[in-house]
Amino acid sequence: MTDEVSAVARVAGAACAVAIVAALAAACWRYLPGIYAWLTDPAAVHALVAEHAVLSRLALVGINALQVVLAFLPGEPVELASGYAFGLVEGTVLCLIASVIASSAIYLAVRRWGWRLVGRFFDRAQLERYAWIRDTRRLELVMLAVFLIPGTPKDFLTYFAGLTKMRFGAVLAITTFGRLPSVVTSTVAASALGTGDYTLAIASVLVAGALLLAGGILYRRLERRAKK
Template sequence: MARRWERDMGDEGAPGATVEALPFAGASVAPACGSCPERSASRRRGSRVQVPRTAIVTIAVIAAVVAVVACWKYLPGAYAWLTNPDAVRAFVAEHAVLSRLVLVGINVVQVLLAFLPGEPVELASGYAFGLIEGTALCLAAAAVASSLIYWGVRRWGRRLVGKFFDRSMLDRYEWLRNTRKLELIMLVVFLIPGTPKDFLTYFAGLTRLRFPVVLAIATFGRLPSIVTSTVAAAAFGAGDYGAAVIAVVAAGVLIVAGGFAYRAVERHARA
């Protein structure tokens, strides 16, 4: 049998040998372990680095302690500096270009990361730069961010929107896509205080609206919301606390009224 096996294999050990001619004929031939899909998948799963839970907890505790120490050490001084309008404006005057670029950059990031609230940035704009310039800087940031969002959504569609918003948000405003006079309805919804402006900016990229229209709506449609914040902050920075309180109360009333106005617009558009 050994001679027959050698004869079938030939001089080069060619693959001419048959299973019957092998000395272990009748035995099952298992594939190499390295080529077994199950074994390869198991090996890949086993090669993943497993971070111990204790390490995660330790890192979280250390981060919390660092944050508490930093707040305890620096927050009082930062608060004292922020509540001094003269000091803030002196810093702005000393770093005229940089301070404005930083504020616009922060505002752009806030609009892009729509889950971040925009009111603190608007308040900071009004406090540091006053009503007119603070409003203008917020509008400039809104224009830059809206442009980036529009073309990003045009390129990646719902995949990009889904990174920041739940499907329920898309379903809630889906009626806008099918309404007549979409430009007018979208502008009215933007002008209503309390509506999610950042989400609507992403949503507008999914509609048939052209870029110039979206840019105008997403920029100037924020004007009522921005003005109420910058008015309150500018009045507070000037020491006119009565005007600041009136502006805050007015903003609250507008938000409540905006909720009713939005429902009325939605009912009318669906009809």
């Protein structure tokens, strides 16, 4: 009897999964062309932003802050959207405001609940990988260097900082200004795409790729030297 119930449950689960996938496929078929056409029209995007000036900015900051808190989500799409909709300067500022809000909340929460909170998002292996940072003498300086390197998991490091002896002000400064290289390259590329400057957009992507490659090499050297 139990096996029959289990089999029925599996069939029902599979049927639900198929139904959900079919519904999503139908929705994409129906709405994605229109959404894509709207997104590729900078004038339409900017008109919507102008019409909902306050709400659009609050929504962007809220989504970006949520992305930092949910560290497993990539931040680049939000940064690109910010630059595309609001331009280089304002898009960068909005991303930094979101970082301040999210980083403050994360630091204070980790200080309060410690590993009980961090363990809900990350496993011990990730923590042990960066244990050498916590043990270094110049903790703030090393954390800033790691944060400035493109490609490092900055949102994880925001949680990690709360487990160290770093002060709130230092953490906030590092997690905010340490994001500038990543944020600026994304907002420059998206802003240039929105204004039709495809040369600058491609150049920004190439620069971001070069920084990512160089940063990865630099970080591995820094990690090896610190462990020695």
